[in-house]
Amino acid sequence: MNDRVRRWLTEPGVAGRLGALVCVVAATAALVARYPATIADLGRTAGVNASRSFTDREIAGGNAVVPDQELLYQARARIPRDASYHVAIGDPHESWSELTETYAAGFFESFLLPRRLALGAPWVICLNCDRGRYGGGVVWENEEGDAILVRGE
Amino acid sequence: MTLRAIGGLACLNALFLAVGSSVVWSLRGWRTWRCYLRLAGLAYLLGVTLLGVVWTFLLVSGVPFGGAAILLSAALVCAVALGVAIRLGRTRPVLGVPAVLTRLSLFAVAGVALAGLLAEALFRGARLQGLYAFDAWAFWIPKAEAIYFFGGLDEQVFTRLPGPTYPPLLPALDAAAFHAMGGADVVTLHLQFWFLTFGFLAAAAGILWRHVPSWILWPMLLLTFVAPRASGHLTTPQADFLLDFLFCTAALLGALWVVDRAPWRLVAATTLLGGAVLTKREGALLAAILLFALTLFTFDRRRDAWPKLMLAAGAVVAAGVPWRIWYANRGIGGEAPSSAALDLGDAREALRLSLDVFFDISLWSIVPVLAFASVVLAAVWGNRRQAVLLGAILALILLGGAWFTVAFELPITADEALNPIVRYTASAVLLGGVGSALLLAGVWERCSTSRARR
Numbered sequence A: 001m002n003d004r005v006r007r008w009l010t011e012p013g014v015a016g017r018l019g020a021l022v023c024v025v026a027a028t029a030a031l032v033a034r035y036p037a038t039i040a041d042l043g044r045t046a047g048v049n050a051s052r053s054f055t056d057r058e059i060a061g062g063n064a065v066v067p068d069q070e071l072l073y074q075a076r077a078r079i080p081r082d083a084s085y086h087v088a089i090g091d092p093h094e095s096w097s098e099l100t101e102t103y104a105a106g107f108f109e110s111f112l113l114p115r116r117l118a119l120g121a122p123w124v125i126c127l128n129c130d131r132g133r134y135g136g137g138v139v140w141e142n143e144e145g146d147a148i149l150v151r152g153e
Numbered sequence B: 001m002t003l004r005a006i007g008g009l010a011c012l013n014a015l016f017l018a019v020g021s022s023v024v025w026s027l028r029g030w031r032t033w034r035c036y037l038r039l040a041g042l043a044y045l046l047g048v049t050l051l052g053v054v055w056t057f058l059l060v061s062g063v064p065f066g067g068a069a070i071l072l073s074a075a076l077v078c079a080v081a082l083g084v085a086i087r088l089g090r091t092r093p094v095l096g097v098p099a100v101l102t103r104l105s106l107f108a109v110a111g112v113a114l115a116g117l118l119a120e121a122l123f124r125g126a127r128l129q130g131l132y133a134f135d136a137w138a139f140w141i142p143k144a145e146a147i148y149f150f151g152g153l154d155e156q157v158f159t160r161l162p163g164p165t166y167p168p169l170l171p172a173l174d175a176a177a178f179h180a181m182g183g184a185d186v187v188t189l190h191l192q193f194w195f196l197t198f199g200f201l202a203a204a205a206g207i208l209w210r211h212v213p214s215w216i217l218w219p220m221l222l223l224t225f226v227a228p229r230a231s232g233h234l235t236t237p238q239a240d241f242l243l244d245f246l247f248c249t250a251a252l253l254g255a256l257w258v259v260d261r262a263p264w265r266l267v268a269a270t271t272l273l274g275g276a277v278l279t280k281r282e283g284a285l286l287a288a289i290l291l292f293a294l295t296l297f298t299f300d301r302r303r304d305a306w307p308k309l310m311l312a313a314g315a316v317v318a319a320g321v322p323w324r325i326w327y328a329n330r331g332i333g334g335e336a337p338s339s340a341a342l343d344l345g346d347a348r349e350a351l352r353l354s355l356d357v358f359f360d361i362s363l364w365s366i367v368p369v370l371a372f373a374s375v376v377l378a379a380v381w382g383n384r385r386q387a388v389l390l391g392a393i394l395a396l397i398l399l400g401g402a403w404f405t406v407a408f409e410l411p412i413t414a415d416e417a418l419n420p421i422v423r424y425t426a427s428a429v430l431l432g433g434v435g436s437a438l439l440l441a442g443v444w445e446r447c448s449t450s451r452a453r454r
Helices: A003-010 A014-051 A054-064 A069-078 A100-112 B002-028 B033-061 B067-087 B105-127 B134-150 B155-160 B169-181 B190-208 B214-226 B240-260 B263-277 B282-296 B299-329 B344-358 B367-381 B384-407 B421-453
Strands: A084-089 A123-127 A137-141 A146-150
Touching: A003 A014, A014 B105, A014 B214, A014 B367, A014 B421, A054 A069, A054 A100, A054 B134, A069 A100, A069 A123, A069 A137, A069 A146, A084 A100, A100 A123, A100 B134, B002 B033, B002 B067, B002 B169, B002 B190, B002 B263, B033 B067, B033 B169, B033 B190, B033 B240, B033 B263, B033 B299, B067 B169, B105 B190, B105 B214, B134 B155, B134 B169, B169 B190, B190 B214, B190 B240, B190 B421, B214 B367, B214 B421, B240 B263, B240 B282, B240 B384, B240 B421, B263 B282, B263 B299, B282 B299, B282 B384, B282 B421, B344 B384, B344 B421, B367 B384, B367 B421, B384 B421
Parallel strands: A084 A123
Antiparallel strands: A123 A146, A137 A146
16 A cells, blocks of 8 residues: 555545545446446437337327227317317227226327317217217228217207 | 427527526626526526416416417516616626636536436437326326417316316426427427426536535436436426426525525525425425425524525415415315324335335435435534435435325335325435535535645
């Protein structure tokens, strides 16, 4: 041990300085381990995001909730911005996720603003629902039984 | 479309910086441009907070919220702050003496470079991020869209969506971002949270710059930001990290205020706490913890400090009152705990959960361990007042986590879908990370001073 280090270790306050030094060294070591991994993770996230379609990015969480992306866009295109709609949920279909029944109406509400979600609204977004209850016409439908309806007079 | 949106967001955040800069000028003046650069992050956060609070008041008052309201309110806050600054004769920034580079400046340069690289990576990660977080698409963003589309606190949306008592500061900021972007672009909106993150990083570094040597500051600060649970969620469009940023900055200012007693620090901390109570319900708990701790640790000079702290507490409470009146008038309740009785067994389990979450290395790396060590070291060799203050705040936050788990009868689990304790504990971790830099600097300085004296 050279004189300089020995002097440093025998001066007053050495325990405090050593403690602080150990903390900073530990933080630096943890930073050396974490920092490259974080930058790599963020780079991977950026890559995954960039590889997704515009639709996947815009619907994002809704992909796990709403069975058909086109239903969302059809609803946005066909229901006027100042109109209201009702989400009718029928018997679960094999294309549904476990979240569909509980959260689909909430996702439509978020995605379709400023259109308002309301009971008895003239527009009905039907997820495999009993269409006979609403009468009127089918404006759009898909093969899984989802449809956009306009209630009968 | 997105380039226009990004440009709009940049303008909105420049507006926050301009408003905050005029407020800091009125509070303490700007001596040099270097001083301005140092405190620009704090100025930005103050701008976000003040405009957020003003916009919340406007929304609660029923004033239509649109481009005109955003610009006029910003102009008004700026004009008042500049008027106060001129009346008080605050100094304008001058060029000042050029910085002298030393060997230690290399740490600062490396720290700034690593922070810049991290900011760039966060930007790329957020740039095309979809809206995946449940709370974000279930209520935070729909509330913001409702403000954007309907120009106010739409009763149907705000009373029926989950979390009807959650304050509207963040939805108001998001709605302002939609106006700035020219549409409700929920993908590009993630960049607004990048601005907030970068603002906090700059604020924390700026506040500590003169108190903490670079070789202590940057490792602690950067490690806090790259902790697994932090780096993956910083740009999620929810209120959690914004609340943590405001609280943590206020706590840092408070910890410095108990030592140097500079009045501007308490005013700035109060403003940030006012924003915190309007950001999330937990903001009220965190504000109460900080103000209580400051009161406790200024007992020896209570004649001078306590009236100021009473005023600060009054201002923080006043900030939260209009929103409470708004939702109470609409018959919304349920924010009080479901049970007043405290089961000791549950309390013990909840406290264990709170501690487990705080010391969970897979979530926060070794930041909490370093925070604990720093408090102990500083209590023995450093600035005892700051050590005990920050230690008490951290302990109270953890007790607070245990309390709400028991009081709201939440399951004893760290599963975020069932108990928000991980998100809540982030405030303690963030404060522990940046606060430990301050405490370690105190230890180093005092021990070096005793060596020099000999």
